[in-house]
Amino acid sequence: MKYKFSKYVFVAPLALAIGCGGSKQPVAQQPVVQTEKTGIDRKVDSVLALMTLEEKVGQMNQYNGFWEVTGPAPKDGAAAIKYDHLKKGWVGSMLNVRGVKDVKALQKIAVEETRLHIPVIFGFDVIHGYKTVSPIPLAESASWDMEAIQQSAEIAAAEAAASGLNWTFAPMVDVSRDARWGRVMEGAGEDPFLNSRIAEARVKGFQGDLGELSLAACVKHFAGYAFAESGRDYNTVDVSDNTLHNIILPPFKAASDAGALTFMNSFNELEGIPSTGNGYLQRELLKGEWGFKGFVVSDWGSMGEMIPHGYAKDLKDAAMKAANAGSDMDMESSGYIEHLAALVKEGKVSQEKVDDAVRRILRVKFMLGLFDNPYKYCDETREKETIGKKEFHDGVLDMAKKSIVLLKNEKNLLPLAKQGKKIALIGALANDKTSPLGSWRIGADDGTAVSVLEGMQQYKGNQLTYTKGADVALGKPVFVSETHINTTDKSGFAEAVKAAKAADVVVMVLGEHGLQTGEGRSRSDLGLPGVQQELLETIYKANPNIVLVLNNGRPLALPWAAENIPAIVEAWHLGTEAGNAVAQVLYGDYNPSGKLPMSFPRNVGQVPIYYNHKTTGRPGNGQPTESVFWSHYTDVANSPQYPFGYGLSYTTFSYGNLKISGNSFGKNGKITVTVDVTNTGKVEGKEIVQLYLHDLVASVTRPVRELKGFKNISLKPGETKTVSFIIDEELVTFYTANKKFEAEPGDFTVFVGGDSNATLNASFSYTE
């Protein structure tokens, strides 16, 4: 290979001789050991020493794909300027270029036509799969299965890397409490502990061994983005230090500790400072306190957005503030490429800051092996052989089944009998091969998901009829074709009613289209869009034996269905194998075990609603009281429709015999909690056993309870297993009034059970 790193290691004297700009660190003259970290740092320094200021700034510049690579090179306008920059070595990264052919063509320009031959890093939003699509991240989180989630990220990475990509803008680890925010579908829900474990699993899954089928991960959005006021995307964020450190930041820290190579900042402001210009977050906390060695990329155009935020007067000012705050790479604002060199010359941004950013970027490129072989990810044969492999389909099907949550199952309507029944399948989403792919699956092709209709057709013992009933009603700006747009058309109702009347059981697939959630898709109403609610109630009058299969990317508020419909299955947007997963669950070939990663509200007025809320000074002890002067609504209960951690199975479980190994422990000590879980039903099933702690009195008020452990177990009918958890100092540590993480002496209650309403409890103290 022509472009070996060694070329850079030994050329530093040449760099000084030819008068290249940049720092003049001494460069090692002896061979370097490739695998050692210090080795990489030496290589990075040797490259840095060769670079002009403009080339350094170029590494900090990221462009979106700007021309049809297989066509003629652009001659005018912005694309021609970007093309010129690429040839000069002024483009460190590109996004949204994919496919070996295109990536290779661009990489060739970077490494064969530029002065220093520095490879470009190619990024893409590989959020839940590339071509073979996994469930949306919120759905995967309902599995509480870290191995499965890691494997799902591995599959996504393998396909994307085989397609020439090196870097995914995932995982999103924003703790989300507000279902109105469309991006809750991209994360792991409302709990910081679960989010942290999932963040680790996803980082490990994407990055693997950093081999040719792995991607660098990018942890986003740093930080607080999910706390947009009123759930309206890009809106103002105003959170306390307490919430920032105890709720928002833990998953970011976990992902950084798990070795994530990059971070992305966020569109929102925090304490009045937009994240891109936020030196506390990026420079002091992430790179300082946490010791993060990778680089931070801005979010799309977020540097430029500091102008409308009212934090920068123009793009130059924004570039200065971003660079000084530690934002290393500029995604599509062109702020650095246009102004950073001048800012350094004017002394407004130090050379050290630029060098630090470039070092971080080069380091990641070295770690990915791009200097050893810039075409490492560009193998057309591997691309063909890897994408769409049978084992990937098996993997995403397994993930999809594990993501399904059974919300209600009265009269054992589920599982369905396999023989001799008349089943009416109703709903536009039941026959949709695109919507199940969900939002943020831009690498996949429309129409490639297995629909519920196709999944159910695999079971041939019943008589299955399908009628649409009504469209989903997308509302306008959702970037999809006109299908599903209609909001009022009820002309399909009559045929659906006829089918329902003739059926033993009705399966209705209702909810949100896959592109109704995601970025920019906030909703102020959490009900079923369009006339679907009316369709549901109309069909119910014709035949109440309804299994409601929900497709959605966020918690919905469906109080009427929760009260009246006998069986409800939360089937999210489950990806390529969605229909097969749903059918296998409906027919009992897979016993559902998913548990909600976000509370489902009774109505939108309860939002944000989350289990780990504070007690308040007027908790009312959870009981309705005579007085109105306690923290409650006068028109709806405080509790959610379905709580965090909740989910049923085709069997039942009982919990008992909670034991605690001691009443107290101190620094470096621990206690063990054990509980017996029994399968009290007739079929084998999986249960996710959850442990919560309540810190009774502290220097700052603490949540009513917090998830601090969970275990997945499988039990045969009648079988009992003893599950144990260790509680140590780390589990009782939090961000205190002293503005640091520490464990405070005090009393705690531990709860163990199958959801966040767990009642089985014991007490212990943490002592000094």
Ligand code: BGC
């Ligand atoms: C999103 C990011 C995404 C980026 C690149 C932005 O609009 O907020 O999450 O990674 O675009 O596509």
